[in-house]
Amino acid sequence: MTKLDAKIPEGPLTEKWTNYIDKQKLVNPANKRKLDIIVVGTGLAGASAAASFAELGYKVKAFCYQDSPRRAHSIAAQGGINAAKNYPNDGDNIYRLFYDTIKGGDYRAREANVYRLAQVSNNIIDQCVAQGVPFAREYGGLLDNRSFGGAQVSRTFYARGQTGQQLLLGAYSALARQIGKGNVKMYTRRDMLDLVLVDGRARGIITRNLVNGEIERHAAHTVVLATGGYGNVFFLSTNAMGSNVTPVWAAYKKGAFFSNPCFVQIHPTCIPVHGDFQSKLTLMSESLRNDGRIWVPKKLEDAEKIRKGQMKAKEIKEEDRDYYLERRYPAFGNLVPRDVASRAAKERCDAGYGVGTTGLAVYLDFSEAIGRLGKNVVEARYGNLFQMYEKIVDDNPYETPMMIYPAIHYTMGGLWVDYELMSNVNGLYVLGEANFSDHGANRLGASALMQGLADGYFVIPNTIANYLSDQIHVPRFTGNEPEFVQTAKEVQDRLDRLMNVKGNQSVDSIHKRLGHIMWDYVGMARTAEGLKKAISEIQTLRKEFWSDLKIPGNQNEYNPELEKAHRVADFLELGELMARDALIREESCGGHFREEYQTEGGEALRNDKDFMFVSAWEYKGEDQEPVLHKESLKYEFIEVKVRNYK
Amino acid sequence: MDLTLKIWRQANSQAKGKMVEYKVSNVSPDSSFFEMLDVLNQNLIEKGEDPVAFDHDCREGICGTCSLYINGRAHGPDSGITTCQLHMRKFKDGDTIYIEPWRAKPFPIIKDLIVNRGAFDEIIQAGGFVSVNTGGVPDANAIPIPKPDADLAMDAAACIGCGACVATCKNASAMLFVAAKVSQFAHLPQGKVEASIRVQRMVAKMDELGFGNCSNTYACEAECPKEISVSHIAKMNREFLFAKVAAQANEK
Ligand SMILES: Cc1cc2nc3c(=O)[nH]c(=O)nc-3n(C[C@H](O)[C@H](O)[C@H](O)COP(=O)(O)OP(=O)(O)OC[C@H]3O[C@@H](n4cnc5c(N)ncnc54)[C@H](O)[C@@H]3O)c2cc1C
Ligand code: FES
Numbered sequence: 001m002t003k004l005d006a007k008i009p010e011g012p013l014t015e016k017w018t019n020y021i022d023k024q025k026l027v028n029p030a031n032k033r034k035l036d037i038i039v040v041g042t043g044l045a046g047a048s049a050a051a052s053f054a055e056l057g058y059k060v061k062a063f064c065y066q067d068s069p070r071r072a073h074s075i076a077a078q079g080g081i082n083a084a085k086n087y088p089n090d091g092d093n094i095y096r097l098f099y100d101t102i103k104g105g106d107y108r109a110r111e112a113n114v115y116r117l118a119q120v121s122n123n124i125i126d127q128c129v130a131q132g133v134p135f136a137r138e139y140g141g142l143l144d145n146r147s148f149g150g151a152q153v154s155r156t157f158y159a160r161g162q163t164g165q166q167l168l169l170g171a172y173s174a175l176a177r178q179i180g181k182g183n184v185k186m187y188t189r190r191d192m193l194d195l196v197l198v199d200g201r202a203r204g205i206i207t208r209n210l211v212n213g214e215i216e217r218h219a220a221h222t223v224v225l226a227t228g229g230y231g232n233v234f235f236l237s238t239n240a241m242g243s244n245v246t247p248v249w250a251a252y253k254k255g256a257f258f259s260n261p262c263f264v265q266i267h268p269t270c271i272p273v274h275g276d277f278q279s280k281l282t283l284m285s286e287s288l289r290n291d292g293r294i295w296v297p298k299k300l301e302d303a304e305k306i307r308k309g310q311m312k313a314k315e316i317k318e319e320d321r322d323y324y325l326e327r328r329y330p331a332f333g334n335l336v337p338r339d340v341a342s343r344a345a346k347e348r349c350d351a352g353y354g355v356g357t358t359g360l361a362v363y364l365d366f367s368e369a370i371g372r373l374g375k376n377v378v379e380a381r382y383g384n385l386f387q388m389y390e391k392i393v394d395d396n397p398y399e400t401p402m403m404i405y406p407a408i409h410y411t412m413g414g415l416w417v418d419y420e421l422m423s424n425v426n427g428l429y430v431l432g433e434a435n436f437s438d439h440g441a442n443r444l445g446a447s448a449l450m451q452g453l454a455d456g457y458f459v460i461p462n463t464i465a466n467y468l469s470d471q472i473h474v475p476r477f478t479g480n481e482p483e484f485v486q487t488a489k490e491v492q493d494r495l496d497r498l499m500n501v502k503g504n505q506s507v508d509s510i511h512k513r514l515g516h517i518m519w520d521y522v523g524m525a526r527t528a529e530g531l532k533k534a535i536s537e538i539q540t541l542r543k544e545f546w547s548d549l550k551i552p553g554n555q556n557e558y559n560p561e562l563e564k565a566h567r568v569a570d571f572l573e574l575g576e577l578m579a580r581d582a583l584i585r586e587e588s589c590g591g592h593f594r595e596e597y598q599t600e601g602g603e604a605l606r607n608d609k610d611f612m613f614v615s616a617w618e619y620k621g622e623d624q625e626p627v628l629h630k631e632s633l634k635y636e637f638i639e640v641k642v643r644n645y646k
Numbered sequence: 647m648d649l650t651l652k653i654w655r656q657a658n659s660q661a662k663g664k665m666v667e668y669k670v671s672n673v674s675p676d677s678s679f680f681e682m683l684d685v686l687n688q689n690l691i692e693k694g695e696d697p698v699a700f701d702h703d704c705r706e707g708i709c710g711t712c713s714l715y716i717n718g719r720a721h722g723p724d725s726g727i728t729t730c731q732l733h734m735r736k737f738k739d740g741d742t743i744y745i746e747p748w749r750a751k752p753f754p755i756i757k758d759l760i761v762n763r764g765a766f767d768e769i770i771q772a773g774g775f776v777s778v779n780t781g782g783v784p785d786a787n788a789i790p791i792p793k794p795d796a797d798l799a800m801d802a803a804a805c806i807g808c809g810a811c812v813a814t815c816k817n818a819s820a821m822l823f824v825a826a827k828v829s830q831f832a833h834l835p836q837g838k839v840e841a842s843i844r845v846q847r848m849v850a851k852m853d854e855l856g857f858g859n860c861s862n863t864y865a866c867e868a869e870c871p872k873e874i875s876v877s878h879i880a881k882m883n884r885e886f887l888f889a890k891v892a893a894q895a896n897e898k
Contacts, residue, residue: 048780051780052779052780055779055780066703066709066711067701067711067762067763067764068763068764068766068767068807069767070710070767070770070807071703071704071709071710071711071807073703073704073709075704075708075709075710076704076706076708076709085786085787087787123781125786126783126784126785126786127778127780127781127783128786129783129786129789129836130776130778130783130784130836131775131776131778131836132776132799132830132831132834132836132837134796134799134800134803134830134834135786135796136796136800137791137792137793137796138793139793140790141790141791141792141793141796142787142790143786143787159800159803160800160804162708162804164708165708165804165806166800166803169803172770173770173774173775173776174775174778174780176767176770176771176774176775177771177775177777179767179771180771180772186767188764188767211756211757240703240704240705240709241702241703241704241705242703274676275674275676275677277674277677277681277684277685278677278681279678279680279681279684279705280705280706282706388706388707388731391724391727391731391733392678392731392733394676394733394735457780457781458780458781461780506688506691506692508684508688509688550691550694552690552691552694552695552696552697553696557657557658557757558658558699558756558757558760560697560699561691561697
C-alpha cells in the first residue's frame with residue numbers, strides 16, 4: 001500500500017522528532033513572505049497554527065464560521081490539559097504520558113506520533129503561561145495539577161472549570177496580535193464548502209459568506225484544516241451547534257482518506273436526555289470523578305421505585321448501593337477511562353438498574369466527599385459545575401446526587417495524516433480533532449487540548465516548511481484559475497440543488513432521525529446486523545432528504561437553514577461511512593464495542609492479529625462503495641497488552 | 647406553557663425593523679429558552695415563513711455567541727447566566743416575552759437578533775495580548791505567581807466577550823470588557839512589561855470605535871453573565887493613569 005506512507009523518521013523513539021527537525025528543510029525569511037497559507041478553523045489547533053505561521057513570516061488567511069475566532073468550540077473544554085511536567089513528583093515522565101495515551105487508545109494509535117505529542121506537551125504549558133493564561137496555582141505560587149481518567153499520576157493543568165476557554169483565549173490573543181500587524185487576514189462568518197486542487201495539490205478553498213451568501217474563492221500555496229470533530233452526526237452531542245464535518249468531507253471527496261470514522265468517544269458524565277425538544281447535551285467535567293462516586297441501586301425494586309418517583313436516592317441505604325465501577329475495577333475505580341465507564345453505565349441501565357424518570361441515568365454522588373473534605377472544599381473544586389447542573393436540571397447536587405448518562409463527545413477518527421500531519425493529498429494538512437492521529441480508539445481526558453496545541457504551536461510550524469521549501473518558485477495563485485472557477489460552480493450547483501428541493505421537512509427533523517439511527521446502531525454497542533440496518537436506513541433517509549427538504553428564504557442572505565442543510569447533507573453521507581467502518585472492524589476496541597466480541601465478563605475483546613491497523617477510506621464517487629486501505633500499526637517500543645484497569 | 651412572543655424582525659442591516667408578535671404553545675418548563683425558539687422556528691418553517699435568526703453556538707454559556715435582550719434585560723431575567731442557559735421555568739404560563747437584539751452603535755444589526763461584534767476583536771487586536779512568539783519561553787514554574795493574584799487574573803479572564811455590558815450601558819461603553827483584559831494582565835508578571843502601552847492602545851481603540859464613556863452606573867456588572875466585577879474598571883483606570891504619568895515623565 002504505497003499510498004499510505006506515514007513518513008516516520010528513522011531512529012529510536014526518543015530521537016525521532018529531534019532527528020526530523022535536524023534534517024528538515026527550511027524556508028528563509030525573505031521567501032516566507034511570498035508564501036500564502038490558508039488555515040480553516042481557529043480553535044486551539046487552528047489559532048495556534050495561524051499565529052505561529054504569521055510569527056514566522058508567512059502570509060496567512062484564517063477562517064471560521066462564528067462571528068469571532070474566540071468562539072471556536074475549544075472554548076467549551078472544561079477539565080484540563082495534560083503534560084508530562086512531573087511537577088507533583090509522582091513518577092510521571094514523557095514515556096509514561098506516551099504509554100498511557102497508547103494504552104488508553106487501546107493500541108490503535110501510531111507510536112511515533114504519540115511519543116512526539118508527549119515530548120512537546122511540556123512546551124505547551126510553558127507557552128501558555130508566557131501568554132498569561134491564568135492556570136490554577138498552589139499557595140506557593142507554583143502550578144497546580146489534578147488527575148484525570150486513565151492515569152495514576154496527576155498531570156492535568158487547569159484553569160478553574162474553563163481550561164479550554166483560557167487556552168483558546170491565549171491562542172486567540174496571539175492570533176489577534178498577528179491580525180493587528182497585518183500578517184493574518186481573518187475571515188469570520190465564513191463556511192468552507194469545498195477544497196480546490198490544482199494539479200493534484202491543495203491550493204485553495206471555496207467559502208460561503210454567511211452574512212450575504214456570496215460564494216468566495218480563496219487561494220494559497222497550502223491549505224491547513226483545523227475544523228474540529230464530527231460528533232454532531234448524532235444530532236445530540238456535547239459539541240457546539242455549528243460543529244460540522246463539511247470541510248473534512250469536502251477533502252475526503254477530493255481524495256483525502258478518512259481514517260477510523262467509527263472511533264467515537266462517548267463521555268460518561270453528561271446530563272441525561274430529558275425530552276424530544278432537546279437540542280444539545282451538556283457535559284459535566286470528568287474531573288468530577290476525582291471525588292464523585294458513581295452508583296445505582298443494588299435492588300431492581302428500588303430502581304423501579306426511584307423511576308416512578310416513589311423513592312429518593314438518599315433513602316437507599318449504603319449497603320443497597322452498587323458502586324459498580326469500584327466493584328468491577330478496583331485499581332482505577334471511578335477513574336477508569338471514558339469508554340469503560342460509559343459502557344458500564346449502559347450495562348447497568350440495560351439490566352434495569354437505571355434511575356431518573358427514563359431509567360437512562362446513574363448517580364454521581366458527592367456525599368462522601370462532602371463528609372471527608374467539607375462542603376467548602378467541594379465547592380471550591382466544583383462550584384461552577386454544580387451551579388451549571390442546578391441551572392439546567394433544577395436540582396441541588398450538594399443535597400441530592402447528580403444524575404448522569406453517557407453522550408457523544410469527541411471523534412477520534414478523522415482525515416488520515418502522516419507524521420508531518422499532511423493528508424495523502426499533497427499540500428493539505430489536517431490538525432486537531434479533525435485528524436485521526438493520536439488517540440487511537442479512545443482518547444484520554446485532557447489530551448485533546450494537548451494535541452490541538454501540540455499540532456498548532458509545535459508540529460506544523462516545523463513540518464510545513466518541508467513542503468513549502470519546494471514552493472518558493474510557485475507564484476501566488478489569484479483564485480481566478482479555471483480550477484477555482486469550476487469548484488465554485490460546483491458549490492453553487494449544490495446550493496441550488498438544496499434550495500430547489502422545496503419539499504416539506506425541515507433540516508432539523510431529518511437530522512434528528514439520523515441521530516436516532518446513529519445512536520441506536522452506531523453508538524455505544526454495535527452489531528453486524530444493526531450496522532447493516534443503519535446503512536440501509538441512512539440511504540433511505542438520504543433519499544428523503546434530497547426529495548423532501550424544505551429551506552425557507554433565499555441564498556443571498558443570512559440563512560441559517562441553508563447553512564444547516566449543507567452540513568446535514570454531509571452528515572448523511574458520513575453516517576454511512578461510519579457504519580461501514582464499524583462493520584468491517586470485527587473486534588471491540590476503545591470506543592468501538594461490537595457485542596459479538598466481548599469476554600465473558602463483558603469486557604472489550606480486541607483482535608490484534610487481524611485488526612491492528614488504521615482504516616483509511618477512499619472516496620470513489622456518489623453511489624459507489626468506498627475503498628478500504630489499511631495502515632498497519634507496529635509497536636516496536638511498547639509491549640501490546642490487554643487493557644486492564646482492574 | 648403557552649406564551650406570546652414579541653420579537654424584533656429586521657431582514658438585513660439596511661432594512662427597517664419592527665416588533666412582530668408570535669404565539670407558542672405547549673412549551674416544556676424544562677426546555678431552554680433557545681429550545682423554545684427552536685420550536686417557534688420549526689412552526690415558522692412549516693408555514694413557509696422565515697425563521698427568526700439569532701446567534702448561538704455552544705449553548706452552555708461559554709462561547710459568548712448568544713446575545714438576546716429579553717424583557718429589557720441582557721440575557722434575560724436570571725442573573726449570572728447567558729441566554730442559552732436560561733430555562734423556561736423562569737417564566738409563567740401566559741407570559742408575554744419581549745425579545746430584542748443588543749442595541750449599541752458599535753454593534754450594527756446583521757439580521758433580526760444578530761449583531762456584528764467585530765469591534766471587540768479590534769480592541770483585542772490593538773493590545774489585548776502579551777507579545778510572545780511561539781517557542782523560546784521560560785519554564786512555566788520559573789515565574790511563581792501568588793495564588794490570590796492568579797485568582798484575580800482568572801476572575802477577569804472569565805469574560806466571554808458577549809457584549810452584554812455594552813448592550814446594558816446607556817452610553818454603550820465597553821469599559822468592563824476592556825478592563826477585564828487589562829486587569830487580567832495587570833495582575834500577572836507576564837503582563838507587566840507592556841502594561842502601559844497595552845492600556846493606552848486598547849482605550850484609544852475603544853474610543854475610536856464609537857463606544858461611549860463610563861459613567862459608573864454599574865449596570866454592566868449587574869448584567870454580566872460571568873459576574874465580572876467593576877473593580878477591574880478601577881484597576882484599569884489606575885493602569886491608565888500610571889501610563890499617562892509615565893508618558894508625561896518621558897516627554898520631560
Ligand atoms: C464540552 C466539551 C468539553 C471538553 N473538555 C475537554 C477537556 O477538558 N480536555 C481536553 O483535552 N479536551 C476536551 N474536549 C475536547 C476538545 O475541546 C476538542 O477536541 C478540541 O478543543 C478541538 O479543537 P480543534 O481546534 O481541533 O477544533 P474546534 O475548537 O472545534 O475548532 C473548529 C474550528 O473550525 C471552524 N470551522 C468548522 N467548520 C467550518 C467550516 N465549515 N467553515 C469554516 N470554519 C469552520 C470553527 O469555526 C472553529 O474555528 C472537550 C470537548 C467538549 C465538547
Ligand atoms: S451559545 Fe455559547 S454562550 Fe450562549
